[in-house]
Amino acid sequence: MRSPKLFLLGAIPALITTVLFIASLVxxxxxxxxxxxxxxxxxEGWDETWRAALRVALGVAVVAASVMxxxxxxxxxxxxxxxPFYDLIAQDVERRLGDAPPEAEEPLPAMVWRVVRQALGMIAVSLLVTIVLFFCGFIPLVGQTVVPVVAALIGGWLIAIELVGSAFDRRGLMRIKQRRAHLGRHRLRTLGFAVPAYLLLAIPLLSIVVFPAATAGATVLARQVLGEPDGRPRKAEPLP
Known part of the structure; x- marks a missing residue:
């Protein structure tokens, strides 16, 4: 909120995605x-009560899996x-905290291919987890208690891997395996940040406000798990 222009820039892509996803959910x-x-x-041949109960449970499971x-x-x-907008937010946070690393040099075609490949990989993992949890949702009691908790933990973990990407890339740690390794050494700290972010991002419209803040928070988290200074923010210098 100390950088309202950056905040608004970060809200624009989230707004576009939110509109698309709300339309899909509706x-x-x-x-x-x-x-x-x-x-x-x-x-079809079941008693009406049991048929309705099954289809209500199935509908809830489908919606919950889709939301995840x-x-x-x-x-x-x-x-x-x-x-580009979220890179600016991450750079601003790095500058405030001091000792910001220079941008890593990577040819544009290689960077685009890497980002696309990683994005498709993350979506594929999310889809696989969603399918497994979807079927687990039909297990009595477990589907209504354990599955939502596991979904929040796994969803939060995947989001953390996504959000720290900019800070890790800047340090030459461009592989998802490297992000997982560093975050895994601070699993509770990572989940303490990522699970609330996951739950807030699941709320339509609120995610527009949360996403720029989550990007800034993920930059701080990246510095913490990498053992870099993450103390009190300094007064920001004006952006060029």
Missing amino acids: ALLLNIDTLVAWMSPFA LMVVAFSTITLAIGS
């Missing part, structure tokens, strides 16, 4: 009855759309 909700009926033709996938994909797509 379309899903409007067609959920048709979708769950298509997914459970075997229940959307939250992680939201970060991936928003970062891809607004990469």
Whole structure:
């Protein structure tokens, strides 16, 4: 909030992605009855009470799985759309905290290919996890208690890997394996930041405000897990 121009720039890509995802979610909700009926033709001959109970549970599971996938994909797509803006936010945080590293040199074609490859990989992992949790959601009690907690933990972890990307890339740590290794040494600290970020990003419209702040917070987190200074922010210098 001390850099309102950067904050607004960071909100624009999140706003674009939010509009697209809200439209997708509304379309899903409007067609959920048709979708769950298509997914459970075997229940047509069941008693009406049991058929309705199954389809309500199936509808809840479909929506919950879709939201989890959307939250992680939201970060991936928003970062891809607004990469220059979020780099500026990360640079501003680095400058405030001091000892900011120089930009890592990487040819543009190589950088684009790396970013696309990593984004597709993250979405594929998110989809796989979503499918597993979707089916686990049908297990009595476990599906209503354990699965949402596991979804928040895994979703938060994936989002943390996404959000620290800019700070890690600046230090030449450009592989997702390197991000996982460093964050894994500070797992509780990482999840303490990432799970609330995941839950807040799951709330439509609020995510527009959260995303620029989460980008700044992830830069601080990256410095902490890398053992760099992360003390009290200095007065920001005006951006060129």
